[in-house]
Amino acid sequence: MAFTLQPLEAKDVPTCVAIYFASFQNAHSLACWPRNNAAVREWWENMILTELDEPGSQWLKAVDTGTGVESEKGQVVGFCKWRFFRIGEEVGTELPSWPEGSDEQLCERTFGAWAERHPVLMGSRRRGHWYLEILATDPKYQGRGAGSQMMRFGLEQADKHGMEAYLEASPDAVRLYERFGFREAGRTDTWIENERVRPGVWYRNLFMIRPVMGGGS
Numbered sequence: 001m002a003f004t005l006q007p008l009e010a011k012d013v014p015t016c017v018a019i020y021f022a023s024f025q026n027a028h029s030l031a032c033w034p035r036n037n038a039a040v041r042e043w044w045e046n047m048i049l050t051e052l053d054e055p056g057s058q059w060l061k062a063v064d065t066g067t068g069v070e071s072e073k074g075q076v077v078g079f080c081k082w083r084f085f086r087i088g089e090e091v092g093t094e095l096p097s098w099p100e101g102s103d104e105q106l107c108e109r110t111f112g113a114w115a116e117r118h119p120v121l122m123g124s125r126r127r128g129h130w131y132l133e134i135l136a137t138d139p140k141y142q143g144r145g146a147g148s149q150m151m152r153f154g155l156e157q158a159d160k161h162g163m164e165a166y167l168e169a170s171p172d173a174v175r176l177y178e179r180f181g182f183r184e185a186g187r188t189d190t191w192i193e194n195e196r197v198r199p200g201v202w203y204r205n206l207f208m209i210r211p212v213m214g215g216g217s
């Protein structure tokens with residue numbers, strides 16, 4: 001199956017939010033975001049719409065262009081956000097306010113801790129880097145190479161510029177990231193328990209860095 005990467009457009013945003021909620025089935029995501037909540041869905045849509053033109057950000061969709069099934073041609077099957085930090089640019093740690101219906105305390109605690117770690121691990125280097133902020137593939141299309149294609153997009157840029165790459169990894173994606181050269185640079189273990197996740201479970205998030213691999217240009 002062939003996928004094509006294209007710039008994400010405003011009209012794609014509701015589909016991307018649906019893909020996000022369908023694909024992120026780990027305990028942390030389920031605990032943070034109720035799935036059938038209009039305010040939460042709207043918050044996600046607005047967040048993506050607002051950030052589409054953020055300087056340094058590249059939002060991409062993976063589109064199914066090669067399937068034999070005519071009705072599925074042109075279907076958005078996944079999306080990602082790569083963010084480029086130029087040399088000397090500060091990595092911000094500010095958080096948004098969370099939507100009603102989300103687990104605001106858990107969002108604040110976990111996304112806050114992750115945001116704080118990013119400049120500690122990368123910002124002080126001030127060498128610039130590529131940051132994979134979001135990556136999701138529709139479960140119906142997983143395991144067919146769309147995620148790898150979206151990975152390669154940012155990593156090719158990083159290689160071209162002779163820069164590192166950085167990401168926060170959910171447990172399900174660690175193997176994929178390792179295959180692309182990312183290595184663990186830190187971790188957090190968080191006890192997750194609320195009305196959507198019971199009994200509670202430990203959730204492990206990894207911080208991963210891919211060293212400079214390209215020669216730069």
Ligand SMILES: CC(C)(COP(=O)(O)OP(=O)(O)OC[C@H]1O[C@@H](n2cnc3c(N)ncnc32)[C@H](O)[C@@H]1OP(=O)(O)O)[C@@H](O)C(=O)NCCC(=O)NCCS
Pocket residue numbers: 023024025078134135136137138141142143144145146147148149168169170172173175176179
């Ligand atoms: C992580 C994620 C984005 C990967 O997307 P994907 O489109 O399935 O990625 P790929 O198809 O490129 O690779 C996934 C696996 O399929 C395999 N694969 C890739 N192309 C394949 C093909 N043509 N045929 C069969 N298998 C293939 C890969 O080897 C990979 O195996 P691995 O699990 O051993 O690494 C997807 O699983 C997802 O959305 N997960 C939930 C959200 C999430 O955790 N996102 C990451 C946030 S940190």
